[in-house]
Amino acid sequence: MLEPTERPDAVALLRKAGLRVTAPRVAVLSVLGQQPHVNAEFVARAVRDNIGAISTQAVYDVLRVLTEVGLVRRIQPAGSTARFETRVGDNHHHVVCRSCGAVDDVDCAAGEVPCLTAADAPGFIVDEAEVTFWGTCHQCQTTGSEAASSSEPAATT
Template sequence: MTRQTTIPDAASAIRAAGLRVTDSRHAVYDALAGHPHASADDVFARVAPVVPSTSRQSVYNALGDFADAGLVRRIEPAGQPMRFELRVADNHHHLVCTGCGRVEDVDCTVGHAPCLHPSETHGFSVATAEVTFWGVCAQCAAA
């Protein structure tokens, strides 16, 4: 599987998702482009200096609109805040550090969705698989 390496410019991506381009949405998209796996609060901290009139609620609304439109992917590591990323075009997984909370992408183990198959489907037609690997990153292990 080829990892998504280029991110479309914000205005084009937002329009392609059927959404209106606003300064706030543009800044939210740019924040995610530079910092994948960011929480809503992380995104707000990056957007506020760029668009001072943006509220925390506006950032939450933009992230929700982006997720509903398929522009971003929500990931929800247990015990951590919801995170957002622009890498949506594949079925990849995540490594999460139990020390610092760092999240890294891991390409799908086979290369196409679903890359894992359950032993019993219970009648479901499985489309994707989400796997979260938990461990300690090298920096936390060294500390």
């Protein structure tokens, strides 16, 4: 069983955010720290491997709370289930493989938020721009369509 004190970084992050430290929260942060851009079902399976029985709904609840306080970022590329990552507070975007669904981080060339400005945003103050780049990952380029047959889209760091 995973004890909350075994992950001091996660414990510190939870306390700093004003959240109670629980084994499920620590385990979810640990999974996402090691495997970003995965969906809730993947997180639930990995958390079960670490702490034992936990419902998928409980994992969704933890992900929602962690997202609300800014410890986790939720992304949802078109045609994909929501994915989660712990890389927050910076100005980065994502690249998605059209073949297998792999997701990776892409630093913003502009560096400052927002990296794009809207030509017309009547009455809005724009503070963020989400950019998703689409292409074909290296593995799919070299293996053809074999990776496309995978039931779980790949997640990369």
